[in-house]
Amino acid sequence: MKLSKNTRKNLFVTACLTGPVGLYAVFVLWPYLETFGYSLTNWSGVAPPSRFVGLDNYTALFDDPVFRTALWHNLLLLILLPPATIVLALFLAFMLNVGGRGNTAGIRGVRGSAFYRIVFFVPQVLSVAILIVMFQATYRSDAAGLLNGIAIAVGITDPAHPLPWLASPDAVLWCIIAILIWQWVGFYMVLFSAAMQSIPKEIFEAALLDGAKRGQTFLRVTIPLLWGSVQTAWVYLSIAAMDGFALVASLTQGSSYGGGPDHHSEVLATYLMRNFLTFGKAGYACAMGVVIFAITLALATLMLRFTRRDNVEY
C-alpha cells in the first residue's frame, strides 16, 4: 500500500520532531510541572514532601518582606538594564560601523574600530568566575581596591576613609547593575553591528546625500532598520534582569548566597536558593520559582506584542 503524500509528510515531520520535543518535555516541561507541584507542599528538600499545603506558600510569599524587596530589585533591574544596555550597545555599534566621518568616500566606523570591537567584546568571553575575581578587586572596600585607589589618587577621599562600594547598602545594587551592563554591552554591540552591516550601504549614502547628520542617520535610518534585533535584545536582557544570581551570590555580603548588606542587593534567585538549600524550605522556594517563571513569561509575551512593528524589507 502506498501512503498518500500528505501522510508521508506528516509521518516525516512527526519522526523528526519526536526526539527534540521528547527531550524538551522530559528536561524542561516536566521539571516545571514538578516545581509547580512541589510549590503546593511543605517539601523540605531532604525528604519527600509530607503534606499538601495548597496555596499557603504563595500567600506567605507576599507577606515576606525579603521576598518583596528582592522582587522590587529585580523589577528595578528590569526597568534599567535593557534600555541602558541597548542604548549603549547601539551607540557603540553605530560608531564602530557608520559613525566615522574621516573621509566622505564611504560609510565606515570611527578610527580603530576593529580594536574597539575586540575591547568591548572581551567582557563577554570572560567566564563569570573571572569576572567575579576582577570585580572583587575593583570594588574592594579598603584602600587596596582599584576604585578606591583611583578615588584616593584624585583626592575624592583618603586612605582612612575608603568608599565602601559593595559594603554600602545604598551603592551595592548600583555596583551590580554596572557590572551587568558592562558585561552585556559588548555582546549586543556585536549583535547590532552584524545587523547594521547587513543594511545596504546605499541607504546610508542616500541619507548622507540628503544632508543627514550622524544623529539623524542613527535615529531615522539605523534604529528602524534594526528594530528586530533591538526587540530580541530587549527580551533577552529582561530575562537576564530577572536573574543576577552569580554576581549577587558571590560578590555581596552574606554567607549563603550574599544579598547583603541587609538584603540591599537581594534578588529573587539568591533568596530562592537560600530558602531551598540553606533553610530547607524547598516548597517555599519552588513557589518563588513559579512566580519568577510567570513574571518572565508574561514579560517576554508583552514585550514581543507591544514592540511589534512592520519589518522593512531590503
Add this chain to the structure above:
Amino acid sequence: MHTPTHSPAPMTRRQLLIRSATAAAIAVPGAGLLTACAGGTGTGSPSAQGTQTADNPFGVVASAPLDVYVFKGGLGEGFAKAFEDLYGQRFPGAKISHSSGTDVTGDLQPRFNAGSPPDFVFDDGDKKMKLDVLHANGQLANLDVLLDAPSLDDPSKKVRDVLVPGTVEAGQIGTSMFSLNYALTVYGIWYSKSLFAKKGWKVPKTWDEFTALCETIKAAGMSPWAHQGKYPFYMLVVLMDMIAKAGGEAVMKKIDNLQPGAWQEDAVLRSVERIHSLVAGGYTLAGTEGLTHTEAQTAWAQGKAAFIPCGSWLEQEMSGSIPADFDMAVMPVPHVPSDRMPATAVRAVAAEAFIVPTRAANQAGGLELLRIMCSKAGAAAFAKEAKSLPVVRGALTPEITAAMSPGTKSSSDLIAAAADDVITWKHPTWYSQLETDLETAMGELMGNRIGPAEFVKRAQSAADRTAATSSIQKYTRA
C-alpha cells in the same frame, strides 16, 4: 566542619552548608536508591568476637585481621599508620590491611552494599558517605560502648571522661554516639606574638585591658581590629562567645531553646554594646566591613591590624602570606568581671568523623582502634602526624607541643587552659534561618548602621519568628 589542615575552613564552612544542602537535595532520589542498595543482600562473614575482659573490653580476637580505610586529605594518612602500629603492638598476631582514597563513597559504597565494609573508616572529604543515611540504614555501630569502656591509660576512667567536652555531642545522632569526631577547631582572637613583643604590648585578659590596648595601638598608627566583614559569621562568633561567657549556661539555654525574651537578657545587650564599641570607638581597620576572609586576614598578616577573630584553621589558610617571624597566637574573647564563665573559656568544636560499620568483619578490632586513638599515645601520634589537635584531654606532652607550629600550639594551650569550660552553641546548626538573620544584623552593627538596641530587637524578632514557624523542627538544649 573540616579541620584547618584540610582546606580553608571558612570557605569550608560555607561549602559545607552548600554541599550538605546540595547533597540533601540530591538525597531525595538518592536516599531511596541508597536505601535500596544499603539493605543489600551481602551477608559478609560473621564478626570475629572473642572473650571480653577488662583489658580487652570489646573481645578482640588477637589473630583476626583488621581492615582500615582512611580518607586521604589534608590530614594525610601517616596518623592512621601510627594508630595501626599501636594496634599491632597490642595484637602482634593481627594482619592489618590499610587502604586510603579521596572518594570515600566511590570506594566504600559497593563494600557497604556487599556487606563487607572495612572495620574502621575515617569518613571525610567532598565525597564522604553521609552519616545520617548510613545511620538510617543501620550501618553504623553504636559507639556508646566505646564511651563506657575503660580508657587505655587509666582503666579507672571511662573513655568518655578523657574526651574534650562537646566531643560526644558532636558525634551523636539522636541520643547515641555514632562517630568519633576526633579533631578540634578552636575559635578566638588572633595576634602576632612577635609584633606584641616588639611593641611592648601585653596580651589583654579583660575588656578594660583590651580597650586600653586598642587606644595604644591606634595611637601607634595601626588599626586595632580587622574582621572578615563580607561574612559577618566571624564577628557573630565573637559576640556569641562573649554572650556565653557573660550569661553562662542559663543564657545559652534560653537562646538555643528560643525562649521568649532570651535576647533581652542583660548579658546579651552588654556584649552587643562591647562589640559595637569596636566600630563606634574607631578601632576597626578602614574598609574591613567589606573585605572577604582572605583579604582581611592578609591585611592582618601584613600588620595593618593587630587583632582578627577566626578559628584555628587560620594558620593553614594563611600559610602562604604569613611572614616567617610572625609567630601567631590566639586568645579568648576578653573577660569582664561580671562574667559567669571564667576568662579561659573558649569555643571548640569537634570534627572529622571516624566510624565503625555494623557489618564489619572485625567490629571489635575497629572499636579497639578507636579506643587506642583515645589514649595518650594515639593522641600524640595524631598531633604529630596530622598536625591537628585531638579531642583527648591532657594528651599532649611538652615535647609534642614544642614541635607544633605556633598557631596550633597556641590553640592547644587555649584548650588546655579552658579544661571543662568549653563554649558550645546549638542554634547555628539547628536553625539556619535564625543564624542567617543574625549574620545580617551583625553586618549592620559592624557597618555602624544600627546600634546595640536595634540589634537586640532584630535578634529577638528573628528568634521569635523561628519559634513561631511550625514547619521548622524544634530541638531542646538540656
